[in-house]
Amino acid sequence: MWVDPFPDFNPVKPLFICILANTETAKIPNISAAGKSPELTDYTPAADAELVETGNAISLKEPAMCPSGAPTPAILTRAAVLLTGIPCIYVDAGLNVKPKVPFVDLNGSPGGDIRTGKAVVDAAGIYESARMFGKSIGKLSDCVIIGESVPGGTTTALGVMRALGYDGRVSSSFPDNPVGIKDAVVNEGMNNAGISFGSLENDPMRAVQCLGDPMMPAAAGLVDGLGVKTVLAGGTQMVSVLSIIKALGLKRDVSIATTRYVADDPTANFREMTDKLGFRAYAADPGFGTSRVKGLKMYEKGDVKEGVGAGGAMFAAAMMGISQKEFREKVEEVYESTFLNKNA
Template sequence: MVNINKKLIGVYHLEIINDFLNSINGLTPYFSLVAAYTATVQIPGVSGAGITSELRELTATADVEILALGKAVCLQEGVPSNPSGAPGPSIITHAAFKLIPEMTYLPIDVGLKIMPAVKSIVKLEGASQAKAVSSGQALENEAQAQKLFYSGWKLGVKLGSECANSGHYLIIAETIPGGTTTALGLLLALGINAEELVSSSMPGNAHHLKLEAVKQGFQALGKEKGAFAKTPLAGVAALGDTMQPAVAGMAMGASIHCPVMLGGGTQMAAVVALAAALVKNGEVDRTRIKPENIALVTTRWVSEDATADLSGLGAAIETKFGPFPVCYMSANLDFSQSKYPGMRQYELGFVKEGVGAGAAALAAMLTKNLDPDEFLPYIERSYEQLCL
């Protein structure tokens, strides 16, 4: 990793980061949020995205509402919070929206458990709640994963074309609590050596619990790691979640027309792995897409997470499936000087990412030419508005 400037840190494929940044210079971000639920989040100890099991069911719904309405209608607490008291990452994305009022917002439902009080939400074909990764049947079947991928592709092509014609680039973010465990499930299903590489919303990470849940899924299937390297969408259906094929399709389709930021950490690395696997296996024609138009953008808390390895994941994906020029970078956020103890919890390893926080933060800092310390007061203001 290397500091490119005060605003961001280069993580992987450093040689093409400046090309990507140049491609979005002068463009306005268009923000899409792909929201879903997986019962994986209820496996004890694997997620800190919500204080109780009941509230974890509302986290993604609340995130959708906050960006659309400026508040979470479904939560009295204001924003989803970590059991530590750290506010959810929606405070960061909310601050970016306040700074860039011209940023378009499109929420996308690919399997929410509780629908938000938002009329403009788009529901993709194949959307449904995912079962726990430990079941070995996270989605109904491979056909459902295919529907999500191709409906995502269709939407991505549409949004990419609209962005290209209107001076925008596309941010695709996610909110799916429990998603780092399903990311591990998909990565191992594809045969990538991802053990202890995925990040977590908790400081200690729960690698053993995540790995045990995925192993239970493999056992239920009677299969082993790498069993789905040649059938990646079947791997999603077995051990992934509904966000993964939808976002992979959206990103690949949109890349034909415009620059795309994947807003997220190791969950989005799993999406990149899925895309690379689909190209490797001939399910997507490499000449039809432009992976160099795609960048994975997260936060410093993920890229510098001592219990994970985002750049190592990037390398492992290409070792398995060959060159796939998607660059990784992180917004260089720092909450150590925040006046709010809850926000300072981020520096202790809580929360880290979600709701496209890294991509939204970088978009805001680039658009308004702010350094991270200059952006911090705007995030604190969102925290005050949403939580206090």
């Protein structure tokens, strides 16, 4: 099986939601590979949504990729969506660049640089808007998969988990995780916010306000409002959302699905954290080691790893009977139509 453990449920009406947000933290040099340059990370979430929905990153002159040349994980999500027919909803939790596809606006502002200790304006307001939206659409599905596109989000995740008292180690879109840079950024933010490790364990919204990003209260609010089986689609960024959910005392049917690349990342502690938090975790392996596409093989070497709900999208594909080979071939097809045709 290419998802471990294999899902033991088969929803009738699955729904995919992708939360989009920006944080100025992504513009700190060498902290995020979710864009060819720090400045272009403003465009990454919008372009990811456009690519998943249309096959074309409309907001960028060329398809989104990392500085290394590895393609955006949005192509994995698009492949899964094409294979399964799962409907997608895009949610703007706080963007600098709006996608050129339909989206739901939570009226959130883009996140600030967490080094200031002032990261998210009105985290509680974003949470409440998301909760109300979740409540309004909860009856449309029996299983909602929630992904995200937030460049710089593993650093904000690190900050929030530390504020809540968890020694969470986060992954990176770089093959060499810039752990030292992230630690320094988080420490500076904590100092400027006047908080210490675990000092906000009973105030998760303040943790988000000081060190998080707009995706976090949006995801937690959705989980609160939906009231149906929910799978957080992502790696250590979504682990931080689980830590918020736990701190809020929410009792919901929630699990998490990521890629093997995050689950097996020795610089992170995804499995340890999901066990500690008490949530079931799934890991999907797309089998890119046998891919004919060089950019996809780069995932095997630690590039990209996860994003745009790729792990959860693969989880959904497997749950709906798609084989690893079928999925990999569809990703190759999407890659070629997106990148080769665009550059032809």
